[in-house]
Amino acid sequence: MCNFILGEMLMQEVVKLLLSGLPDKIQCSNEKKGAYKLNIPKNIAIHNYKFIQFAHPKKYQWLSVDVDDRNQFSNIEDIVLFCKNNVIPIPTLIVETNKGFHIHWYMETPFWKNNSLLLKYRKELLIQLNAYFGGDKHSAGFIFRNPLKHKYVFFDLHYTFDDFKHIVSIDDIKNQYYTKKSIKKVAQFIDFTAVKVGERNNTLLKYIRTFTFRNIHLSFEQVLKEALRVNDLMIEPLSYNEVKATTLSAYNFAQKNYDENYKKNKYQAQYNRLLAKYKSKKTYIKGFKNLIEELKNDNISVLQFIWNKISFRKLAKLLKISDKTIKKHFKKFKKDLILYLEDKKLSFGEIEQIIIEEIFMLKEEITTIKEVKELGVLRC
Numbered sequence: 001m002c003n004f005i006l007g008e009m010l011m012q013e014v015v016k017l018l019l020s021g022l023p024d025k026i027q028c029s030n031e032k033k034g035a036y037k038l039n040i041p042k043n044i045a046i047h048n049y050k051f052i053q054f055a056h057p058k059k060y061q062w063l064s065v066d067v068d069d070r071n072q073f074s075n076i077e078d079i080v081l082f083c084k085n086n087v088i089p090i091p092t093l094i095v096e097t098n099k100g101f102h103i104h105w106y107m108e109t110p111f112w113k114n115n116s117l118l119l120k121y122r123k124e125l126l127i128q129l130n131a132y133f134g135g136d137k138h139s140a141g142f143i144f145r146n147p148l149k150h151k152y153v154f155f156d157l158h159y160t161f162d163d164f165k166h167i168v169s170i171d172d173i174k175n176q177y178y179t180k181k182s183i184k185k186v187a188q189f190i191d192f193t194a195v196k197v198g199e200r201n202n203t204l205l206k207y208i209r210t211f212t213f214r215n216i217h218l219s220f221e222q223v224l225k226e227a228l229r230v231n232d233l234m235i236e237p238l239s240y241n242e243v244k245a246t247t248l249s250a251y252n253f254a255q256k257n258y259d260e261n262y263k264k265n266k267y268q269a270q271y272n273r274l275l276a277k278y279k280s281k282k283t284y285i286k287g288f289k290n291l292i293e294e295l296k297n298d299n300i301s302v303l304q305f306i307w308n309k310i311s312f313r314k315l316a317k318l319l320k321i322s323d324k325t326i327k328k329h330f331k332k333f334k335k336d337l338i339l340y341l342e343d344k345k346l347s348f349g350e351i352e353q354i355i356i357e358e359i360f361m362l363k364e365e366i367t368t369i370k371e372v373k374e375l376g377v378l379r380c
Helices: 008-020 040-046 078-086 115-132 168-179 198-212 220-231 240-266 268-296 302-306 312-319 321-344 347-373
Strands: 025-029 037-042 051-055 060-068 094-095 101-112 143-145 152-154
Touching: 008 040, 008 152, 008 347, 025 040, 037 040, 040 152, 040 347, 051 220, 060 115, 060 152, 078 101, 101 115, 101 143, 198 220, 198 321, 220 240, 268 302, 268 312, 268 321, 302 321
Parallel strands: none
Antiparallel strands: 025 037, 025 051, 051 143, 060 101, 094 101, 094 152
16 A cells, blocks of 8 residues: 655655756746746745646656546556556656646656757657556646645655666667668768779778768668778779778777767766856855855845945955955845845745755756766767
């Protein structure tokens, strides 16, 4: 039998998983068909609103199915039993609705939106899951009932793509995806009819290496076919064995360097941006703590601070941080202070906690991207 989870520790785990898949600010509402409020900090939204945005602008952290037919599943136990009988991974979250259930699987490796292969794989996987559960195919995981505000059951289960490979294999999608991709020609034109005898191997090697980098999805046999084609253009073609050996060398070089360097460097810029943001937020926390102390000690007038009647240099001296930090974070200091004054329910400590949690989520995202870079599991 499945019991609804009410334990504080498990609830904190649900909150942690929800925050990891949400952007900093989300859409939310207390009415299903009501006007959704925009740009609400996720830390506030998940504790105060019944319907929240499950999608992130950069990734899908959840696989979600909306089941509206109570005749198929009368209770949560039926869903769990159905999953076991059909070899479907047990959902991480099952939330009761008026008509049925929202079923969610938490993915440790998210579906990144900048990866067309993963988006195609997610689409095929959702089609199959919706077919199994009789779910709403138009509900792809955007606005769902907030588990913290409804009856739900939580299984502390995280999944990877391998857990769903018996339903839809990413390798099959990869093969379909790459066979549909057109072969890209090498931009630099090489006149093979004018290649001299002593330059044939080197010219062919450079051409095939570049060709393979541009068409990394092709098999060795397909690359060899292209090598034989350009070899036939030469006045004195190389032998088949020479072409095969040269092609194999170029192919292996391209595959190795693509796997070890290209795929890692693909996420370097994103990793650097997140790291800079993380360091910036850590610096902000330091300044914000100092600001609170100075305001408590009446060393700075609140009105003087809000209306910008205090010099950056004086503020930096009072807070014991650099002028550069003040100039960089002053607008954020001001914004959070106004937020506090407009809504007295939000204390300085709560604002500080929001920022600390944002830093924690940033750190997790940095770690994820770093792992992706090192493993090289994503290929576009």
